[in-house]
Amino acid sequence: MKKVMVAMSGGVDSSAALLMLKDKYELMGVTLSLYDNGDLACDMKGTCCSLSDVEDARAVAAKFGVPHYVFNFKDRFREQVIARFNQSYLEGETPNPCIDCNRYIKFDAMLERAMSLECDYIATGHYARVEYDSARGRWLLKKAISEEGDNNKDQSYVLYNLTQEQLSHILFPLGAMKKSEVRRLAEENGLVNADKPDSQDICFVPDGNYAAFITKSTGITPKHGDVVDRSGKVYGRHNGLINYTTGQRKGLGIAFGKPMYVIGKDIEKNTVIVGTNEELFTNTLTARELNWISISRLTQPIRCRAKTRYKQTEQPCTVYPLENGNVRVEFEQPQRAVTPGQRVVFYDGDIVVGGGVIN
Numbered sequence: 231m232k233k234v235m236v237a238m239s240g241g242v243d244s245s246a247a248l249l250m251l252k253d254k255y256e257l258m259g260v261t262l263s264l265y266d267n268g269d270l271a272c273d274m275k276g277t278c279c280s281l282s283d284v285e286d287a288r289a290v291a292a293k294f295g296v297p298h299y300v301f302n303f304k305d306r307f308r309e310q311v312i313a314r315f316n317q318s319y320l321e322g323e324t325p326n327p328c329i330d331c332n333r334y335i336k337f338d339a340m341l342e343r344a345m346s347l348e349c350d351y352i353a354t355g356h357y358a359r360v361e362y363d364s365a366r367g368r369w370l371l372k373k374a375i376s377e378e379g380d381n382n383k384d385q386s387y388v389l390y391n392l393t394q395e396q397l398s399h400i401l402f403p404l405g406a407m408k409k410s411e412v413r414r415l416a417e418e419n420g421l422v423n424a425d426k427p428d429s430q431d432i433c434f435v436p437d438g439n440y441a442a443f444i445t446k447s448t449g450i451t452p453k454h455g456d457v458v459d460r461s462g463k464v465y466g467r468h469n470g471l472i473n474y475t476t477g478q479r480k481g482l483g484i485a486f487g488k489p490m491y492v493i494g495k496d497i498e499k500n501t502v503i504v505g506t507n508e509e510l511f512t513n514t515l516t517a518r519e520l521n522w523i524s525i526s527r528l529t530q531p532i533r534c535r536a537k538t539r540y541k542q543t544e545q546p547c548t549v550y551p552l553e554n555g556n557v558r559v560e561f562e563q564p565q566r567a568v569t570p571g572q573r574v575v576f577y578d579g580d581i582v583v584g585g586g587v588i589n
Contacts, residue, residue, distance in 0.1 A: 231256045234351045234401060235344040237336060238291065238298070240283025242423050243355030243404060245290040246412045249419055250403035251353055252294050258349070259291035259298040262340065264307040264331075265434050286423045293421070303339055310334035312434060316444050322497040323571025324475040326388070326540075327432055333391040341396060351401045357383040359405035360397050363524075369397035371523050373580040375406045383409050387540050390575045390585035391521045441473045455500035457484060460493075460509070468502045471495050477510060477567030491567075511564035517574050517586035518556045524583045528557060535577045536561070538568050538588060544577050557586065 234255040238244045239262075251257060261284050284300060291298035311330045318325035336354060344352045357374035371392055374384040392400070404412060416424035435443045445451060452470020459465070466484040468474065473481070478492040482504070493505040515538070522528065528551040535544035536559060546562040559574060568588060575585035 232350040233258070233348065234353050235260050235340070235347070235349045236296075237262065237340060237352060237354045238287035239355070239429070240286040240423065240426075241355065241429060242413060242416050242421065242426050243357075243428075245287070245355075245421050245423055246407075246415050247353050247355040247401075247403045248290060248294065248296065249415060249421075251401065252296065255351075257296045258347075259287060259296050260340065260343075261287045261298070261300050262307075262335065263300050263302045263304060264335070265304055265312070286426070289422050293419075301340070301343060303335055306339050307331070307335055312447060316448050318571050319440065319444055319472045320448070320450065321571075322471055322495040324569045325571045326573055327434075329388050329391065329573060332388055337389075337392060337396050337400065341399060345399070351399050353401040353403060355404055356385045356389060356402050357404050357407075357409075358386045358389055358402050360400055360402055362398075366524065368524060368526075369394050371397060371582040372405075373577070373582070374402075374404070376408070386582050387537060387573070387575050387585075390523070390573065390582055392523065393521070394523075397523070441470060444472050453500055455502070457482065457502045457504055459504055465490075465504065471497070471500065471502065474502050476569040507566075510567050512568055513561045513564045515559050515565075515568050515574060516552070516556055516589045517559065518589055520555065520557060520584055520586040522584035524578065524581050528584075532576075532583070534583055536574050537577075538565060538572060538574050547576075549576060556589070 232255050234251055234257050236244065236248045236251065236257055236259050238248065238259045248257060248259060288298045311327050311334065314330050315325050315327045341352050359372040359374060361370050361372060363370050371386055371389055373386045376384060413424060441452060452472050454467055454469055456464045457466045457468050465486065474492050474495060476492055476494065479489060489507060490504045491507060491510055492502055493509045494503040496503060528549065531548055531550045533548055536547045537544045545565060548560050550558045552558055570588055572588050573585050574588050576583040
């Protein structure tokens with residue numbers, strides 16, 4: 231019987247993943263210890279990776295006779311996720327640390343540990359699918375199956391960085407299930423976390439105060455500067471670039487006389503650039519640090535669909551390769567609030583073609 235390491239966050243999804251696999255594989259449950267109160271700007275109550283989450287994961291594993299372990303990945307998480315998060319904000323971008331956590335922790339460090347313990351696979355509670363396409367000779371990452379009216383939990387967007395080697399050792403047992411089915415399965419099996427709410431996206435900033443976290447974590451105090459429009463007209467002062475992101479309207483603290491939004495930031499001039507809603511739209515972007523899944527590399531323009539935010543519906547576009555390895559994306563319709571530091575992910579139907587970091 232093949233051996234699977236199941237990543238158990240203490241939530242209902244990862245517990246349901248264990249349930250789906252328990253009669254098919256030899257399992258071991260693992261909870262990752264990623265940070266403690268010293269890494270946070272506030273108390274970690276209500277976040278994932280808390281002591282109660284570890285206890286919930288251990289209880290579920292014990293219920294089915296599955297051994298459970300806690301792996302200390304705090305140093306790696308601090309270096310590969312928190313440090314990248316801080317640096318991205320300090321460089322004027324808006325990062326997605328959940329993608330970095332998947333890339334560097336769950337499907338790199340944890341998979342490496344699983345292989346060293348002679349596991350054949352790792353499994354998580356992500357809503358996505360992995361399939362091998364013999365015609366292409368490639369492993370494919372595909373969107374989770376959803377039905378009309380379903381609150382689509384597809385998480386393929388945050389998994390676009392997976393490599394062929396990683397995909398060959400990953401199981402996503404919930405890829406064909408709805409969230410309601412997962413909770414019902416958990417209730418029917420008497421799991422302690424059947425009704426547990428989903429954890430919030432950025433687990434290490436539970437209060438959502440990114441600026442306070444970055445200041446505490448780096449010791450760098452944000453510098454105040456001017457709020458300007460594209461012509462350079464000064465409207466007022468900002469209290470540090472890390473407090474603002476593209477598309478933001480609230481919290482500017484300035485009476486413009488009409489709705490105004492953050493449309494950009496200039497790091498060199500330390501300015502926040504504001505404009506009208508119309509100025510938030512663009513039909514082009516460039517992206518770097520590309521990872522391709524359904525193809526080995528991009529050698530000619532392709533027509534596909536893309537999304538620039540997790541919850542966005544994919545939009546028709548053409549992707550052009552650039553000589554420096556980056557890509558230029560041209561959308562059929564202008565897109566609102568395309569944000570540097572976020573990710574653009576490309577789809578061909580339900581197949582993830584690849585993705586990269588928006589410049």
